[in-house]
Amino acid sequence: MKRIKNIAFLLGFLYCSCGKYSIPETYQVTFKVNYPVLFDGGKSVNNVTVKITNVQTGREYTQTTNNAGTALFDVRGGNYNIMVSFSEDRDVNIDGFMFKKTVLFNGTVNSQSITASGNELAIPLQYSIVKEGFIIKELYTSGSKTPAGKSYGADKFYEIYNNSDKILYSDGLCFGAVYPTPTNKPTPYVDANGKLLDRIPVWSFVVIVPGSGKEHPIQPGKSFVVALSGLNHKADPNGNPNSIDLSRADWEMYVDKGMYADVPSVPNILMQRITAGTAMTLDVAGQVSILFRLPAGDLQTIFTDTNNYLKVVGSSFSCFMVPKSWVIDGVENARLSPEGVYKRLHDEIDVSYIQHRGSGEKVSITRKVSEVVNGRTIYKDTNNSAEDFLTNQDPTPGIIAKN
Numbered sequence: 401m402k403r404i405k406n407i408a409f410l411l412g413f414l415y416c417s418c419g420k421y422s423i424p425e426t427y428q429v430t431f432k433v434n435y436p437v438l439f440d441g442g443k444s445v446n447n448v449t450v451k452i453t454n455v456q457t458g459r460e461y462t463q464t465t466n467n468a469g470t471a472l473f474d475v476r477g478g479n480y481n482i483m484v485s486f487s488e489d490r491d492v493n494i495d496g497f498m499f500k501k502t503v504l505f506n507g508t509v510n511s512q513s514i515t516a517s518g519n520e521l522a523i524p525l526q527y528s529i530v531k532e533g534f535i536i537k538e539l540y541t542s543g544s545k546t547p548a549g550k551s552y553g554a555d556k557f558y559e560i561y562n563n564s565d566k567i568l569y570s571d572g573l574c575f576g577a578v579y580p581t582p583t584n585k586p587t588p589y590v591d592a593n594g595k596l597l598d599r600i601p602v603w604s605f606v607v608i609v610p611g612s613g614k615e616h617p618i619q620p621g622k623s624f625v626v627a628l629s630g631l632n633h634k635a636d637p638n639g640n641p642n643s644i645d646l647s648r649a650d651w652e653m654y655v656d657k658g659m660y661a662d663v664p665s666v667p668n669i670l671m672q673r674i675t676a677g678t679a680m681t682l683d684v685a686g687q688v689s690i691l692f693r694l695p696a697g698d699l700q701t702i703f704t705d706t707n708n709y710l711k712v713v714g715s716s717f718s719c720f721m722v723p724k725s726w727v728i729d730g731v732e733n734a735r736l737s738p739e740g741v742y743k744r745l746h747d748e749i750d751v752s753y754i755q756h757r758g759s760g761e762k763v764s765i766t767r768k769v770s771e772v773v774n775g776r777t778i779y780k781d782t783n784n785s786a787e788d789f790l791t792n793q794d795p796t797p798g799i800i801a802k803n
Contacts (some may be wrong), residue, residue, distance in 0.1 A: 537560065577604050583688065600745070620776055621800065674720045692728055763793060763795075
């Protein structure tokens with residue numbers, strides 16, 4: 401009998417407990433998404449995903465904005481994290497010039513309390529310009545030594561790699577050597593407070609990939625090599641058997657009346673002269689280099705505009721000044737010197753530097769592999785050359801590392 405009473409008591413307790421349970425109330429709330437004012441005057445954004453996450457339960461909800469830029473949710477009361485993230489290709493004004501860039505739009509609101517229906521909440525968007533996926537994969541400037549022990553410097557090259565997961569176009573991509581090349585003394589290109597200018601001085605030549613915009617696609621995980629001279633330097637009678645083969649380079653830096661012959665099998669890249677001389681500066685002791693893209697427009701107009709040049713007191717020439725916002729990648733391959741190293745690039749381009757053994761050593765600096773995804777190498781790129789590069793490596797033009 402006592403057991404029956406206990407069961408009856410339990411059933412009664414459960415009945416009472418169930419009778420007191422109430423389903424949490426749901427609320428209708430609208431989230432509004434608008435562009436930042438600099439884009440289309442801040443108009444509404446349609447057809448983008450809004451994701452909200454209940455802070456207490458972790459449950460996620462998604463909706464797509466309509467033509468009015470709003471997304472309607474029916475959710476239980478609580479605190480929610482809201483997120484919007486999307487990208488668009490846009491014409492962007494950078495330092496007075498128009499560039500076609502991928503713009504990333506992000507908006508977040510954390511711990512938004514939802515306790516009533518009928519509210520419309522704005523999600524403020526911030527934007528950032530996505531950098532291109534091109535990186536300097538390898539830089540070989542040291543040159544080599546002949547069997548007789550003489551210096552040989554015709555075999556230098558740099559290699560540019562598509563580190564992204566999409567096709568990129570190399571048309572208009574520029575490479576430049578930063579002045580002054582010796583890094584054992586401060587640069588004169590500083591402001592009144594001794595800080596680096598926001599424009600980077602490039603001298604010698606600017607090397608430019610020709611093309612109208614989409615003539616030279618570079619597939620994800622592929623690269624192109626730009627040689628000082630596109631010879632098989634190991635086998636050519638005028639070369640150096642201790643050197644390397646650059647006959648399969650994609651481009652060569654031929655200059656009319658320059659030091660090196662025009663190799664017919666390797667296309668000539670555009671060479672825009674900045675300072676006197678016919679030799680492209682690829683310094684055997686190491687140099688600071690930048691990869692950048694010019695704004696759309698007539699190249700001659702850009703290079704003849706005197707506002708794009710700056711002469712420093714005490715120098716004999718002017719440098720072409722590259723706004724740091726044009727820079728895609730850069731590396732400080734600084735000279736070995738007991739006097740130390742003085743930086744040439746802003747921290748957001750390269751926060752440190754890397755060095756190699758020097759002249760005639762036949763050594764390059766090359767990127768470290770970060771990971772290999774489905775056979776595609778992703779090189780390390782943290783804007784810290786001391787961490788991103790290996791030094792004193794055997795030159796490997798066109799070879800993509802897997803570990």
